[in-house]
Amino acid sequence: MAIRGDSVGLKPRQRVTITDVATDLGLTKSTVSRALNGYPDIAEGTRLRVSRAAERLGYRPLSHAQAIRTGRVRSLGLVLQIDSEDSARPFLADFVAGITQAASDEHWTVTIAAEPTEAKVQETLSRLTEERKADGFILPRTLVEDTRVASLRAQGVPFIMFGRTPDPTGCAWYDIKGEEAMRAATTRLASLGHERIAHIPGGAQYFYSGLRIDGYKEGLAAAGLPFDPALIGPEAMTEQAGAAAATALLRNPNPPTAIVCAVDRAALGVYQAAKALDLRIGRELSVIAYDGVPEGAYSDPGLTTFAVNSHQAGARLATLLIQRIRGVAPEDLRELAPATLVERGSDRSPALTSADLAQRLTQHPKFKTIQWEDHQ
Amino acid sequence: MAIRGDSVGLKPRQRVTITDVATDLGLTKSTVSRALNGYPDIAEGTRLRVSRAAERLGYRPLSHAQAIRTGRVRSLGLVLQIDSEDSARPFLADFVAGITQAASDEHWTVTIAAEPTEAKVQETLSRLTEERKADGFILPRTLVEDTRVASLRAQGVPFIMFGRTPDPTGCAWYDIKGEEAMRAATTRLASLGHERIAHIPGGAQYFYSGLRIDGYKEGLAAAGLPFDPALIGPEAMTEQAGAAAATALLRNPNPPTAIVCAVDRAALGVYQAAKALDLRIGRELSVIAYDGVPEGAYSDPGLTTFAVNSHQAGARLATLLIQRIRGVAPEDLRELAPATLVERGSDRSPALTSADLAQRLTQHPKFKTIQWEDHQ
DNA sequence: ATGCTTGCCGAAACCGGTTTCGGAAGTTTT
DNA sequence: AAAACTTCCGAAACCGGTTTCGGCAAGCAT
Numbered sequence: 109m110a111i112r113g114d115s116v117g118l119k120p121r122q123r124v125t126i127t128d129v130a131t132d133l134g135l136t137k138s139t140v141s142r143a144l145n146g147y148p149d150i151a152e153g154t155r156l157r158v159s160r161a162a163e164r165l166g167y168r169p170l171s172h173a174q175a176i177r178t179g180r181v182r183s184l185g186l187v188l189q190i191d192s193e194d195s196a197r198p199f200l201a202d203f204v205a206g207i208t209q210a211a212s213d214e215h216w217t218v219t220i221a222a223e224p225t226e227a228k229v230q231e232t233l234s235r236l237t238e239e240r241k242a243d244g245f246i247l248p249r250t251l252v253e254d255t256r257v258a259s260l261r262a263q264g265v266p267f268i269m270f271g272r273t274p275d276p277t278g279c280a281w282y283d284i285k286g287e288e289a290m291r292a293a294t295t296r297l298a299s300l301g302h303e304r305i306a307h308i309p310g311g312a313q314y315f316y317s318g319l320r321i322d323g324y325k326e327g328l329a330a331a332g333l334p335f336d337p338a339l340i341g342p343e344a345m346t347e348q349a350g351a352a353a354a355t356a357l358l359r360n361p362n363p364p365t366a367i368v369c370a371v372d373r374a375a376l377g378v379y380q381a382a383k384a385l386d387l388r389i390g391r392e393l394s395v396i397a398y399d400g401v402p403e404g405a406y407s408d409p410g411l412t413t414f415a416v417n418s419h420q421a422g423a424r425l426a427t428l429l430i431q432r433i434r435g436v437a438p439e440d441l442r443e444l445a446p447a448t449l450v451e452r453g454s455d456r457s458p459a460l461t462s463a464d465l466a467q468r469l470t471q472h473p474k475f476k477t478i479q480w481e482d483h484q
Numbered sequence: 485m486a487i488r489g490d491s492v493g494l495k496p497r498q499r500v501t502i503t504d505v506a507t508d509l510g511l512t513k514s515t516v517s518r519a520l521n522g523y524p525d526i527a528e529g530t531r532l533r534v535s536r537a538a539e540r541l542g543y544r545p546l547s548h549a550q551a552i553r554t555g556r557v558r559s560l561g562l563v564l565q566i567d568s569e570d571s572a573r574p575f576l577a578d579f580v581a582g583i584t585q586a587a588s589d590e591h592w593t594v595t596i597a598a599e600p601t602e603a604k605v606q607e608t609l610s611r612l613t614e615e616r617k618a619d620g621f622i623l624p625r626t627l628v629e630d631t632r633v634a635s636l637r638a639q640g641v642p643f644i645m646f647g648r649t650p651d652p653t654g655c656a657w658y659d660i661k662g663e664e665a666m667r668a669a670t671t672r673l674a675s676l677g678h679e680r681i682a683h684i685p686g687g688a689q690y691f692y693s694g695l696r697i698d699g700y701k702e703g704l705a706a707a708g709l710p711f712d713p714a715l716i717g718p719e720a721m722t723e724q725a726g727a728a729a730a731t732a733l734l735r736n737p738n739p740p741t742a743i744v745c746a747v748d749r750a751a752l753g754v755y756q757a758a759k760a761l762d763l764r765i766g767r768e769l770s771v772i773a774y775d776g777v778p779e780g781a782y783s784d785p786g787l788t789t790f791a792v793n794s795h796q797a798g799a800r801l802a803t804l805l806i807q808r809i810r811g812v813a814p815e816d817l818r819e820l821a822p823a824t825l826v827e828r829g830s831d832r833s834p835a836l837t838s839a840d841l842a843q844r845l846t847q848h849p850k851f852k853t854i855q856w857e858d859h860q
Numbered sequence: 861a862t863g864c865t866t867g868c869c870g871a872a873a874c875c876g877g878t879t880t881c882g883g884a885a886g887t888t889t890t
Numbered sequence: 891a892a893a894a895c896t897t898c899c900g901a902a903a904c905c906g907g908t909t910t911c912g913g914c915a916a917g918c919a920t
Contacts, residue, residue: 171617
């Protein structure tokens with residue numbers, strides 16, 4: 109290992125230290141420290157003089173110098189799981205931007221890591237807490253059984269979830285009301301005249317998946333439509349899977365004339381399936397989805413979807429996590445935000461009834477044989 | 485401001501400190517510190533005993549405790565610029581994963597921030613160095629005139645670029661040989677029989693844009709084809725712009741039968757333009773691009789492209805930056821890697837000559853009028 | 861006037877490391 | 891054998907903050 113001396117350093121230009129502020133005012137650094145940190149045994153006048161002097165001299169405490177005593181580094185941890193399949197995860201940039209900007213407003217920073225597997229994520233989470241690189245964590249995409257939650261909760265490490273969880277004990281969260289979006293999508297399709305409305309859910313390991321299925325069911329109930337388990341398709345998180353799921357649903361004897369997708373990507377797969385079977389989206393088959401990926405705007409017709417504001421989500425998560433670290437009870441840090449309906453052309457009144465659609469599908473040459481495999 | 489006492493802390497479970505290691509061995513912490521940091525005045529035997537004991541006890545120095553004396557926090561800084569237009573930036577997850585994994589191997593971490601404008605990026609960069617939140621920075625997407633480079637260079641802050649720059653003084657970099665890819669794409673198309681090959685460049689503000697144009701020209705020269713300035717289209721970084729650029733190029737009296745795109749997104753726009761004009765990609769119009777975005781695999785026909793390994797790029801950048809911070813000269817930290825050709829179906833022998841293509845285009849009803857505007 | 865609080869601040873210890881300095885051995889030189 | 895180096899480690903200062911503790915002065919009640 110090399111010794112320290114040979115490294116490239118930052119300019120030795122003197123920073124302003126707490127001692128500088130103290131001598132400037134004729135006080136001691138302990139007084140300055142307590143004044144700046146709101147201790148009650150400092151006179152109001154002194155506190156003012158100190159904060160003004162600090163401002164004037166441009167004093168910024170070094171968070172790592174504070175950390176040595178306080179154990180807190182003013183940094184939020186974000187550990188992502190990057191599966192190869194969704195390595196090009198949309199919105200990540202927006203999400204990160206939201207987090208870092210909110211953190212920066214409070215003079216906090218964000219420590220990020222990405223790992224390919226659940227186990228490695230867990231390992232990194234432990235390492236970062238062990239090395240005190242972060243004071244708390246943002247957990248995106250909570251799972252039904254989430255080892256991260258269990259482990260952090262057990263260790264008493266502050267965290268906030270982007271998503272909810274079966275056992276809310278000790279959990280703070282920010283989440284989008286996906287279930288409400290699914291419900292609204294379903295009633296919207298029903299009021300357009302659809303009577304057979306299917307649902308393509310997301311991955312069952314994600315907690316939101318169940319919520320969205322519930323929302324879909326509530327929508328059916330609100331519209332006075334019966335729930336048919338056969339209209340819940342196989343789960344789909346990719347275009348391919350979405351196409352496969354749509355095809356499977358359409359093979360139902362009473363096929364759906366509309367599909368509510370838990371995620372936009374699956375909906376784009378529905379487009380593919382429809383194209384292959386010569387169905388027009390928004391005519392013979394309507395679709396409403398959720399996420400708001402940019403491709404939805406470019407598809408033809410545009411995809412009607414409930415869009416998520418990732419930037420805002422990141423910002424709120426950061427803000428809430430900082431509060432959590434400062435000691436606010438997790439029960440007081442739970443926020444839900446609505447998704448925003450983006451109306452485009454994929455949801456219209458049905459051009460065919462379910463029966464007519466079935467009739468037409470059976471006559472389609474590819475209908476029996478078409479398959480959707482993983483693309484190269 | 486709240487006082488510190490009321491915050492949620494991590495378990496007070498005792499960490500292993502350097503003093504623990506020292507007393508365990510009957511040494512002083514100063515000896516242990518020097519042994520671990522490779523100082524020459526420690527006997528080899530002692531050094532071994534110390535590192536073994538540290539290992540056995542699970543000692544991990546706290547980087548912020550070290551930082552208070554050394555000024556180095558063992559953290560890499562990454563400040564992204566998130567324009568609203570490419571907020572869904574592809575590969576970001578992969579790129580970040582590469583960086584963090586390589587950093588983690590050396591027990592470093594990554595501090596990330598994202599800002600919407602160039603000025604704010606610059607501000608954040610300054611703040612992070614000022615607060616010693618990072619020991620050096622990774623600069624993605626270098627520009628022809630890059631204030632980040634100028635500023636960090638002037639301040640003597642270590643950094644590494646993902647990309648190259650007009651004035652390499654004091655600069656370390658890792659980059660992909662985009663120019664070589666453009667050259668190879670051009671010669672490849674020429675050897676397929678194309679004689680009119682156009683180029684749609686990327687944004688002129690990016691340094692790579694000029695490099696890729698040069699590569700394209702070299703390819704023409706190598707194939708013995710003349711360079712026609714009219715075959716360099718307007719720049720395009722989006723699908724819309726790509727479609728517009730392709731349409732403009734096709735309006736040339738001797739239209740190209742093949743187009744080399746600086747970025748995949750533009751190529752996907754070329755697909756749209758071709759579709760609108762009833763040209764088949766890989767038949768009447770061939771395309772080769774660069775990046776390797778996932779959509780390229782799903783388009784029809786698949787897009788032949790030179791793919792970039794973002795994960796590896798991130799990993800190398802992190803490794804090189806750490807070396808830079810440790811004092812290696814920037815001149816010794818410059819790496820170029822090739823892009824990987826992914827052969828799919830968008831490049832074939834021309835089905836029509838340029839003259840025939842021109843003929844056919846003039847007869848197309850939309851040809852004169854078609855326009856590409858920004859989508860909602 | 862005396863004793864007791866209370867308000868406010870200084871002195872000093874402390875956090876977990878790094879780095880300087882000096883000195884006790886052992887080795888080599890004279 | 892004394893002097894001069896080396897080798898190797900301990901003692902202590904130091905980094906930039908935070909936190910504990912104690913004490914002075916003013917205010918209040920007795």
